[in-house]
Amino acid sequence: xxxxxxxxxxxxxxxxxxxxxxxxxxxQIDSDCEYIVMDGGSDDGSAELIRQYADSLAYWCxxxxxxxxxxxxxxxxxxxxxxxxxxxxxxxxxxGAVAKIRHAIDKNPGFDVYYGNGFTFDERSxxxxxxxxxxxxxxxxxxxxxxxxxxxxxxxLDRVREVGGFNTDNRxxxxxxxxxxxxxxxxxxxxxxxxxxxxRLHASSISGGQSRQDEFYRDCAxxxxxxxxxxxxxxxxxxxxxxxxxxxxxxxxxxxDAVFGKLDVTQISSVFTSQDVVxxxxxxx
Numbered sequence: 001x002x003x004x005x006x007x008x009x010x011x012x013x014x015x016x017x018x019x020x021x022x023x024x025x026x027x028q029i030d031s032d033c034e035y036i037v038m039d040g041g042s043d044d045g046s047a048e049l050i051r052q053y054a055d056s057l058a059y060w061c062x063x064x065x066x067x068x069x070x071x072x073x074x075x076x077x078x079x080x081x082x083x084x085x086x087x088x089x090x091x092x093x094x095x096g097a098v099a100k101i102r103h104a105i106d107k108n109p110g111f112d113v114y115y116g117n118g119f120t121f122d123e124r125s126x127x128x129x130x131x132x133x134x135x136x137x138x139x140x141x142x143x144x145x146x147x148x149x150x151x152x153x154x155x156x157l158d159r160v161r162e163v164g165g166f167n168t169d170n171r172x173x174x175x176x177x178x179x180x181x182x183x184x185x186x187x188x189x190x191x192x193x194x195x196x197x198x199x200r201l202h203a204s205s206i207s208g209g210q211s212r213q214d215e216f217y218r219d220c221a222x223x224x225x226x227x228x229x230x231x232x233x234x235x236x237x238x239x240x241x242x243x244x245x246x247x248x249x250x251x252x253x254x255x256x257d258a259v260f261g262k263l264d265v266t267q268i269s270s271v272f273t274s275q276d277v278v279x280x281x282x283x284x285x
Contacts, residue, residue, distance in 0.1 A: 004032040005098070006058075006081030006157065010071045011089030012040035015049055017200065024092035026056055028099070034058035034081060038071040046089075069166045069174035076157070076165045083114075084155045090200045091151045094119075097196040101154050104192050112159040112187035113179065116152040116196040123202040131199065136189035141180060142230035144220055150175045151197035159187055172216040173223070180223050 007025050011018055025035055037053075039046050039062035047062035054060065059078055065071045072086060083105070087093065104114050113136075120129045134146035141148075155178070163181040166174045183189065217232070224232040 001032055003034050003081040004102075005029065005034070005083050005085060005154070006075075006079035007033060007035045008038065008072060008075040008079070008084065008086040009036075009089055010038045010040070010068050010075070010086070011042065011046055011050075012068075013042045013044045013046065014089040015042065015044045015046045017090040018046055018049055021087055021089045021092045022050075022053055024094075025087065025098075026053065028093065028095070028097065033098075034079070036060065036075045036078060038065070038075050039063075040065045040067075040071060066168065067171055069170055070168045072174070073166045073168055076160060079157055081157060084157050084160055085153070087151055087197070090202065090205060091198060092200075093151075093197050094195065097152070097194075100192070100194045100196060104190065104194075105154070108190050110188065111190040112156045112182055113189045114154045114192060115148050115150075115189065116192035116194040118149040118152045118195055118197045118199055120199050120201060123200055128198075130195070133191055135191055136183070138180070138183040139227065139230055141176075141183065142224040142227040142232070144224070144232050144234040148176075148179055149197070149199070150179075151199050152192075152195075153179075155182070156187075159185070170219050172212065172219045177219070177223050180226065184226060 007029065009018075009021055009025070011021075022035075022037065029035060035057050037050050037057055037060040039050060039060070041062055041064040050057075050060050050062065058080075059075075065074070068088075075086070076084065083101075085098075085101070100116070101114060105111075108114075115133050117130065117132050120131045122128070131149055133149045133152070134140075136148070137146060140146045159182055160178065163178070163185050165178070167177050167181075168174075170177050220232040220234075224230045
């Protein structure tokens with residue numbers, strides 16, 4: 001049987017989250033899926049935890065690497081599937097996410113990237129925020145004015161390989177650079193209305209200081225320069241107005257969220273299945 005989906009998790013010293021991430025994938029995959037886990041040589045017991053799942057994994061390792069982009073590229077070289085979905089060890093898929101991606105691919109074949117919405121979970125406050133992916137526009141993306149919820153994305157693997165995969169020299173936004181490179185190569189993007197995954201914020205995920213932030217802006221400026229007619233500006237009032245008129249459905253959804261407030265973490269599952277969410281985000285790519 002051919003492999004439809006290759007799932008990848010990269011991890012380093014995040015044992016407290018790793019099991020939830022892995023189970024969120026393993027509970028949804030079928031016989032036409034493979035799962036690869038790349039651990040960067042953790043010393044917190046992660047390897048022992050991963051070993052408990054070894055029979056369900058196509059490949060796993062725990063050894064030093066040169067960062068997440070290198071680990072992901074190593075995994076891509078090993079993947080046998082048609083589509084790639086990757087998840088950090090502190091994030092997780094929502095129930096039914098893989099089925100929704102399958103349905104989207106079957107209903108709308110021929111796209112290179114399928115991407116949906118998600119939730120941002122602030123672990124410190126136990127509050128959740130709906131996070132909407134924007135309609136794709138390569139110029140606006142190069143400028144840093146739109147965003148894609150990476151955890152809810154599936155990539156056609158042959159297109160990933162065609163553009164060279166992940167830039168292993170990029171230490172801050174390797175995922176964003178892959179999206180841009182696929183677009184520059186003529187890739188087609190399909191935005192989904194569904195909420196598919198959770199991005200977790202916690203104390204160790206928001207560190208790095210000013211030097212890290214400076215490196216991020218340098219990477220973004222370099223990516224924008226690839227476009228030839230863009231410079232990185234980041235989100236601002238003018239870009240927000242452009243988005244509001246270009247994707248009114250998403251704008252209405254964001255306004256509703258601002259009016260009705262944040263979600264408690266226990267509400268995620270019910271919102272994920274709510275038709276109200278789908279109706280509010282009727283603006284397709």
